[in-house]
Amino acid sequence: MEAIDRISRIPLFEGLPDDQLLDLASIAIEKAFKRGRTIFSEGEPGSGFFVVKTGRIKIFKLSPDGKEQILHLFGSGEPFGEVPVFEGRAFPAHAIALEDSTTIFFPRAAFIDLIKHNPSLALNMLAILSRRLRRFTVLVDDLSLKEVPGRLAAHFLYVSQQEKGADELRLDLPKGQLAALLGTIPETLSRILTKMVKQGLIESDGPRITILDRDGLSDLAEGVRRL
Amino acid sequence: MEAIDRISRIPLFEGLPDDQLLDLASIAIEKAFKRGRTIFSEGEPGSGFFVVKTGRIKIFKLSPDGKEQILHLFGSGEPFGEVPVFEGRAFPAHAIALEDSTTIFFPRAAFIDLIKHNPSLALNMLAILSRRLRRFTVLVDDLSLKEVPGRLAAHFLYVSQQEKGADELRLDLPKGQLAALLGTIPETLSRILTKMVKQGLIESDGPRITILDRDGLSDLAEGVRRL
DNA sequence: TCCCCACATTGACCTAAGTCAACGGGAGGA
DNA sequence: TCCTCCCGTTGACTTAGGTCAATGTGGGGA
Numbered sequence: 243m244e245a246i247d248r249i250s251r252i253p254l255f256e257g258l259p260d261d262q263l264l265d266l267a268s269i270a271i272e273k274a275f276k277r278g279r280t281i282f283s284e285g286e287p288g289s290g291f292f293v294v295k296t297g298r299i300k301i302f303k304l305s306p307d308g309k310e311q312i313l314h315l316f317g318s319g320e321p322f323g324e325v326p327v328f329e330g331r332a333f334p335a336h337a338i339a340l341e342d343s344t345t346i347f348f349p350r351a352a353f354i355d356l357i358k359h360n361p362s363l364a365l366n367m368l369a370i371l372s373r374r375l376r377r378f379t380v381l382v383d384d385l386s387l388k389e390v391p392g393r394l395a396a397h398f399l400y401v402s403q404q405e406k407g408a409d410e411l412r413l414d415l416p417k418g419q420l421a422a423l424l425g426t427i428p429e430t431l432s433r434i435l436t437k438m439v440k441q442g443l444i445e446s447d448g449p450r451i452t453i454l455d456r457d458g459l460s461d462l463a464e465g466v467r468r469l
Numbered sequence: 470m471e472a473i474d475r476i477s478r479i480p481l482f483e484g485l486p487d488d489q490l491l492d493l494a495s496i497a498i499e500k501a502f503k504r505g506r507t508i509f510s511e512g513e514p515g516s517g518f519f520v521v522k523t524g525r526i527k528i529f530k531l532s533p534d535g536k537e538q539i540l541h542l543f544g545s546g547e548p549f550g551e552v553p554v555f556e557g558r559a560f561p562a563h564a565i566a567l568e569d570s571t572t573i574f575f576p577r578a579a580f581i582d583l584i585k586h587n588p589s590l591a592l593n594m595l596a597i598l599s600r601r602l603r604r605f606t607v608l609v610d611d612l613s614l615k616e617v618p619g620r621l622a623a624h625f626l627y628v629s630q631q632e633k634g635a636d637e638l639r640l641d642l643p644k645g646q647l648a649a650l651l652g653t654i655p656e657t658l659s660r661i662l663t664k665m666v667k668q669g670l671i672e673s674d675g676p677r678i679t680i681l682d683r684d685g686l687s688d689l690a691e692g693v694r695r696l
Numbered sequence: 697t698c699c700c701c702a703c704a705t706t707g708a709c710c711t712a713a714g715t716c717a718a719c720g721g722g723a724g725g726a
Numbered sequence: 727t728c729c730t731c732c733c734g735t736t737g738a739c740t741t742a743g744g745t746c747a748a749t750g751t752g753g754g755g756a
Binding site: 430433 | 742743745746752
């Protein structure tokens with residue numbers, strides 16, 4: 243019963259009747275991954291998808307010479323690895339655990355079966371994939387049409403917003419990973435940070451960032467201003 | 470009946486029983502757009518989605534200074550504009566007709582209602598969104614981890630593959646639009662094309678491209694070789 | 697306590713690709 | 727037929743940001 247309780251708190255499964263939750267619980271398999279462990283790799287066939295129970299998961303692409311582009315960071319309650327479930331074919335990217343993590347794994351066939359009998363589960367999943375598509379349009383827009391300072395500014399504003407608009411925020415990623423998230427490299431990120439500090443946009447102390455000039459950051463993010 | 474016939478040929482509606490097709494036909498609204506006409510703009514609320522009947526539709530983002538990044542090109546039978554249907558909120562990008570086009574519009578509420586009663590419609594839609602997510606991972610990978618010659622080479626190989634592997638292919642986009650698709654500008658595209666010709670990778674005559682060195686193009690696309 | 701190592705920063709340099717400007721040529725309208 | 731306009735190409739130049747290498751620094755383990 244405690245399993246049901248846990249599953250019912252996953253947004254994807256919001257609003258499902260108890261018997262469906264029970265069905266879900268009966269096909270769910272818990273899998274744990276130590277920090278740094280690979281969960282799946284691009285090109286592998288996917289036999290099901292995961293939901294993060296605890297910890298954090300990074301989804302990313304790798305270039306032949308080892309540069310990394312982060313596509314998603316997923317935390318508690320978020321599903322990942324669904325693409326092969328509905329499309330067939332292989333995982334389109336790599337997944338590793340950023341911290342010691344536990345996940346719930348749902349095997350493909352059983353899950354599709356559940357969806358067939360539960361329209362609101364289908365609609366929840368459609369909503370999640372749609373949200374992810376929207377995020378991708380933003381990522382593409384950033385990579386193709388903005389320069390790095392703009393992306394960083396946008397990221398700060400985004401994190402601040404997550405924190406109810408607080409001016410003080412703390413980066414929950416090492417700088418190198420933040421660079422990979424923004425589609426750049428640590429050196430460039432570092433230089434841009436010092437520039438932002440010099441121009442009085444932010445204060446920076448290790449992973450602690452204080453926003454000093456919100457409008458300035460917005461202008462950067464919009465591409466109106468440059469550093 | 471002829472309306473049903475048309476709708477049943479749309480992949481999204483594959484395998485639906487006749488009565489469902491009838492339901493679909495009854496909520497479908499045909500809308501035509503002249504070449505160059507805006508179908509929707511980023512930020513507008515979406516009250517439904519479209520399926521291309523004839524013509525071609527371009528989905529794109531715009532930077533404040535007018536640079537364009539194409540996200541999708543959709544042709545006959547392909548749905549577009551679904552994100553707001555399942556997620557609520559506004560369209561994440563712009564859509565215009567590249568040619569005189571006709572589309573079939575499905576209003577949101579009625580369509581969601583249909584999905585609730587038809588699991589295979591839901592699964593078809595999930596498959597389509599999943600495929601689109603996969604394509605986005607490729608686009609992000611290209612933009613972030615490849616350089617322009619690699620993207621162009623990959624594009625040629627892709628188009629060739631669409632044409633059953635033919636060595637002769639014809640670009641169905643003006644060069645400027647091809648540039649926007651690849652995340653660059655016409656000048657850069659032009660220079661890279663001449664380089665490719667000089668190196669004997671391709672022959673080029675206006676919109677006709679002939680692949681001369683497939684492996685060379687692959688190496689470029691993989692990032693193994695440079696121009 | 698000391699050492700080590702991963703992370704971060706900084707400088708010098710390089711290069712892919714964007715900007716700006718000029719020009720040619722083909723297609724469509726008058 | 728001629729004109730015009732748009733598309734594509736080319737050249738000269740600039741620049742964002744990546745590469746390579748050296749140095750600083752703080753936290754965990756022995």
